[in-house]
Amino acid sequence: MRIIRYQNEESRAVLAAVTDEEMVYSLPYDDFIGLIQAAEEKGLSPLALVQEMIAAEEPLKVPLSQLSLLVPIEAPEVWACGVTYERSRDARNYEATGGKMDATTFYDKVYDADRPEIFFKSTAARTIGPDQPVYLRSDSNWQIPEPELALVLDRNGNIIGYTIGNDMSCRDIEGENPLYLPQAKIWKNSCAIGPAIRLAETVEDPYAFQLTCRIYRDDEKVVEGTAVTKQLKRKFDELVSYLVRDNEIFDGTVLMTGTCIVPPNEFTLQDNDRIEIEISSIGVLNNPVKAQQSATNALR
Template identity: 70%
Template sequence: MRIIRYTNAQSLPQLAAVNEHEAVYNLEQADFISLVNEARDAGKSILEFVQALVSGKSPVTEKLDQLELLVPIEAPEVWAAGVTYERSREARNYEATGGKMDASTFYDKVYDAVRPEIFFKSTAARTVGPGDYVQLRSDSEWQVPEPELGLVLDSVGTILGYTIGNDMSCRDIEGENPLYLPQAKMWKRSCSIGPAILLKEAVADPYQFQITSTIYRDGEKVVEGTASTGQLKRKLEELVSFLVRDNEVFAGTVLLTGTCIVPPNEFTLANGDRIDIEISGIGTLINPVKSAD
């Protein structure tokens, strides 16, 4: 079962559930966290609660692909983990050494350390949803998307569900100096999430998600990569445990878990490109790319 938000006929955000047959059922709750709280008050899992809500109910007449989807949750904060896949470590080393393919850097220490890299990525105001555009940074010449599995959390770090995230990144800025990481990662419209939240109880094994990232330019496919969450160096709960440690986490926070798909080193995003990120069972997050204002 997936949870979405879309713009209804009254031009208002509408929470809805999507079953395995792609049927869409409107829900009365204002947002995902309200749904979670009501399920807990009823003593049910979120999945059981939603199944009871839609039982005997008629789906909306529109098909899922006909709806104007919004971010499935207006995450108060988005955090991200870095260097959690071998491919990410290789890419970070390449950036930090000016293009030396086999050079070793402090990113190797991060990859092998007990403590993972976790950084602040975005706020609700900086985060866009399905179909909306992500923006390029004006002072970077080497920018790429980073397709990632996102964890939707409650205030104590319980994983409620899974979504897709695009952690837009400036490889040249990060490679120049690791202290520039906030500028390499965080600017307006530099993060997208969606198109749905797949409830945790509906997932047998979160390390079996298949991820595909495709970039189109002038209607032509120019980059495509695939990966599996089974390639993660760290467990999801391990990443969450470091995020919540001595930290205040707000209900609805999203933690992106790192990328294993990196475009070729000679590639950079351009105005007019389109980024498609698909994760099995969740859907496809599609965002056009625009230059900085």
């Protein structure tokens, strides 16, 4: 069972459930956390509550493919994990050493360390949903998407759902100096999540998710990569445990778990590219790419 948000004919955000048969049922809640809280109050699991509500309801006549989907949750905070896959470690080493792959760096150390890399990624105002444009940073010449499985958490750090995340990244800025990481990761429309949230209780094995990333330019596929979450070096509970350690999180916090799909080193995103990130049993997160004027040029 997946949960989506869409914009109805009155331009109002509506929460809905999507069955594995692609049937869509509207739900009487304003957002995903409202559904979770209602289930807690009734002493039911979220899945049981949804099944109870849709049992006597008719599905929408409009198919899922024709709905105007919104970001599935307005996450108060989005955090992200780095160097959780071997492929990510290798890519970070390439950036930091100018291609000297035999050099040992701090990325090797964090890959093998007890403590994972966790950094702040986005706020609700900076996070976009399906079909909205991700922006290119104006002072970077080497930018890529980072397709990731993202965990939706409650305030106690429990995993209540899974969604798709795109952690847009500037490889040249991070490679120049690791202290520049916030600038390499955070800017307007640099984070996308969606199109749906798969209820955690409906996932038998979260390490069996299949990920695929495709990048299109002039309607031609120029990059495609695949991965599976079993390639993760760390477990999800371990990542969450470090996020909540001496830290307050909020209902609906999203934690991206790292990427194992990295485009070729000579590739960088361009204006009007399109990014598709697909994760099995969750859906496809589609975002066009747009360049934005630099602040200097905008003032002229």
